[in-house]
Amino acid sequence: xxxxxxxxxxxxxxxxxxxxxxxxxxxxxxxxxxxxxxxxxxxxxxxxxxxxxxxxxxxxxxxxxxxxxxxxxxxxxxxxxxxxxxxxxxxxxxxxxxxxxxxxxxxxxxxxxxxxxxxxxxxxxxxxxxxxxxxxxxxxxxxxxxxxxxxxxxxxxxxxxxxxxxxxxxxxxx
Numbered sequence: 001x002x003x004x005x006x007x008x009x010x011x012x013x014x015x016x017x018x019x020x021x022x023x024x025x026x027x028x029x030x031x032x033x034x035x036x037x038x039x040x041x042x043x044x045x046x047x048x049x050x051x052x053x054x055x056x057x058x059x060x061x062x063x064x065x066x067x068x069x070x071x072x073x074x075x076x077x078x079x080x081x082x083x084x085x086x087x088x089x090x091x092x093x094x095x096x097x098x099x100x101x102x103x104x105x106x107x108x109x110x111x112x113x114x115x116x117x118x119x120x121x122x123x124x125x126x127x128x129x130x131x132x133x134x135x136x137x138x139x140x141x142x143x144x145x146x147x148x149x150x151x152x153x154x155x156x157x158x159x160x161x162x163x164x165x166x167x168x169x170x171x172x173x174x
Contacts (some may be wrong), residue, residue, distance in 0.1 A: 026143030029162040033147045035051040035118035039167050046119050057108045064101045
């Protein structure tokens, strides 16, 4: 008997026994924990406070940027009028403001990120989320659920994204 025919017969037999059946493959789903957290906390005071803090930070940044722009105008005017000493003073002040702004952005961004992580990944919320994921996984037969924000997923099809289903399950018990 030809080797190709023999191999085909083995595959057909194994397929008939369910060895190559899709039922044997684990069912995998993905979720977007960041989206779930944002949806869950969208009406919370803690999130509103964080948003207000971000807006205050942005207003302060805009004010400093405007001051830097004004200093640039003063530098240009001083140079045009040959006021070299004034131009150097304005340039020094501008550099100090730029350094301050850079540091301010770094620090405030870090502070807001830390507060967001504390809110979104609090023990209580994560326990509720894990319970919701367990219920959805059990009901729909998932063997593995991955977070798309974890950084190691390079491709997935929208059909395996169960974020909305988990959100619905989580909101039932809120």
